[in-house]
Amino acid sequence: MTRLTKQYDTIAHDEGVWTVSWIPGTQSLFTGSVDESVKRWDVTDHGLTEAYKVEGQGLGVISVAAHGSGQFAASSALDSLIRVWDVNDHLNNISVIEMAPTETWTVAFGPQMEYIDLAVSGGTRNTVVLWRIGEGQTENVGELAAPSAPTESKAGKREQFVLSAAYSPDGTKLAAGCMDGSVAVWDLASQKLLGRCGGHHKPVRSLTFTADSRMLLTACDDMHVHLYDVDNTALIEAFSGHESWVLSVAAHPGGAAFASGGSDARVKVWDMATRTCTQTMAADHTDQVWGVAFSSTGSHLASVGDDKRLVVYAVA
Numbered sequence: 612m613t614r615l616t617k618q619y620d621t622i623a624h625d626e627g628v629w630t631v632s633w634i635p636g637t638q639s640l641f642t643g644s645v646d647e648s649v650k651r652w653d654v655t656d657h658g659l660t661e662a663y664k665v666e667g668q669g670l671g672v673i674s675v676a677a678h679g680s681g682q683f684a685a686s687s688a689l690d691s692l693i694r695v696w697d698v699n700d701h702l703n704n705i706s707v708i709e710m711a712p713t714e715t716w717t718v719a720f721g722p723q724m725e726y727i728d729l730a731v732s733g734g735t736r737n738t739v740v741l742w743r744i745g746e747g748q749t750e751n752v753g754e755l756a757a758p759s760a761p762t763e764s765k766a767g768k769r770e771q772f773v774l775s776a777a778y779s780p781d782g783t784k785l786a787a788g789c790m791d792g793s794v795a796v797w798d799l800a801s802q803k804l805l806g807r808c809g810g811h812h813k814p815v816r817s818l819t820f821t822a823d824s825r826m827l828l829t830a831c832d833d834m835h836v837h838l839y840d841v842d843n844t845a846l847i848e849a850f851s852g853h854e855s856w857v858l859s860v861a862a863h864p865g866g867a868a869f870a871s872g873g874s875d876a877r878v879k880v881w882d883m884a885t886r887t888c889t890q891t892m893a894a895d896h897t898d899q900v901w902g903v904a905f906s907s908t909g910s911h912l913a914s915v916g917d918d919k920r921l922v923v924y925a926v927a
Contacts, residue, residue, distance in 0.1 A: 612889050613868035613880055615912060615924040619659045620895060623650060626671070628915035631902040634677045634684070634698060640904070640913055641684060642921055643672030649686050651701070654911065654923055663701050668694070678720045678727060683744075685729055687715040693731060695744055706749040708742060717775045722782045728752075732776040732787055739776050739787050753802050757787050757795045774816050779824040784841065786827055788815025794829055794837075796844055806844030810837055817859040821883075822866045830860040836871050836881070850881060852888045859902045863926070864909045872900030878914045878922075895922045 624644035633640045638654040639662065649665040649672055669690030677684045677698065683705060685695045693708040693715055705727075713734040721728030727744040733754075741753040757773050772790035779785070784805065786796045792811035797804055813832035820827055826847065827839045836850040836857055853873035862869045868889075871879045878892040878900055898917035905912050905926070912924045 612882060613863060614927045615878070615880055615890055615892060616927065617892070617895055618911070618923050618925045619654070620920055620922040621659050622919050623652070623915065623921035624648065624919050626919065627898070627901070627917035628919060628921060629671070629673055629901045630675045631904045631913045631915045631921070632675050632677050632684075633904055633906045633911075633913065634681050635679050635907040636681045638906070638911070640906070641675045641677060641686075642915055643668070643675040643686055644919075645671040647671055647688070649675055649684075651698075652921065659921065659923065665694075665696065665701050668692075673715070674717045676718050676720050679722050680724055683720075683727060685718045685720065687718045687731065689715070691715050693718060693729070693742075695727075695729065695749075706744050708749055710740070711736070714740075716773065719776045719778055721778045722780055728778075730776045730778065730785060732773040735772055737771040737773055737789070739773060739785065755785065755787070755795070755797050755802060755804075757789050757793065758804065758807055759789075759791055759793060772814075774814055775818050777818050777820060779820045779841070780822055781824040784820075784824065786818055786820065786841075788818045788829055788831075790814045792831065792833070794818065794827070794839070796827070796841060808837070808839045808844045808846065810846045810849065811835070813856075816856075819860055819862045819869075821862045821869075822864050828860045828862055828869055830857040830871055832856040834873075836860055836869075848886050850886070850888070852879060852891075853877065856899075858900060861903045861905050861912070863905050864907060870903045870905065870912055870914075872903040872914055872916070874899040876900060876916065876918075878903060878912075878924075892922075892924070896920060
């Protein structure tokens with residue numbers, strides 16, 4: 612059974628922290644905040660050390676991600692800019708992508724090491740835009756349109772907005788979660804829609820594939836986490852237990868567990884075999900938990916929230 616023990620916590624930013632991502636192969640992570648900054652933190656035996664701060668991310672940072680090589684990071688901010696930089700030289704911008712207002716929501720790196728693919732969930736245009744970042748050039752290599760959830764009448768038309776995006780670890784698929792509760796899965800080679808995962812009826816703010824790429828976990832404002840079979844886009848299980856919106860979900864790289872964070876200020880750990888909640892961390896955050904993330908080895912879990920805190924747990 613996967614168990615968390617709180618190791619460190621700190622007031623990480625001047626405002627709420629909305630996103631967290633570990634740098635693969637390291638004991639370091641990024642946090643992004645409404646205070647218009649991204650910070651890199653190093654986790655040592657002595658605590659959390661702020662390594663550097665990337666400022667000037669206008670109107671607040673919504674999403675931050677690290678490439679699998681551990682060399683590159685990307686952030687999206689409400690100023691409509693995507694910034695890609697060198698992890699070890701944060702003053703070295705690899706690329707700055709300017710998009711239309713509200714089109715820069717979640718950023719996610721593809722798992723391939725030989726090139727840098729970046730997916731950006733595209734807001735009100737209801738698309739995910741695919742970018743390939745090369746030496747001195749950034750190229751738009753595709754745009755995936757999300758299907759809207761079926762509605763009973765035209766009067767009940769749901770709001771179309773792509774909130775979240777994630778690549779499968781094997782690099783063959785991409786999934787996106789939308790404001791209307793729909794979850795789309797595409798085949799990346801053909802850029803064809805494989806199907807739509809049904810069951811949610813409110814915003815899907817976070818999603819992640821399991822390590823074997825066969826299942827998809829989704830976090831939704833309907834207070835549930837769903838587990839889907841990817842090939843059949845079929846619902847396997849609906850997990851309930853949060854007392855409010857579920858804002859974030861992360862799969863343990865070992866495959867045995869996942870974690871979720873909610874606007875009830877709780878972090879929960881769930882067992883994949885028994886499909887039950889095995890632990891609830893209720894005392895570590897005092898406000899909405901916007902992000903949870905496992906380190907690449909699975910030895911640590913980080914959580915961030917509107918209380919400005921970064922909490923790091925040891926995973927046993």
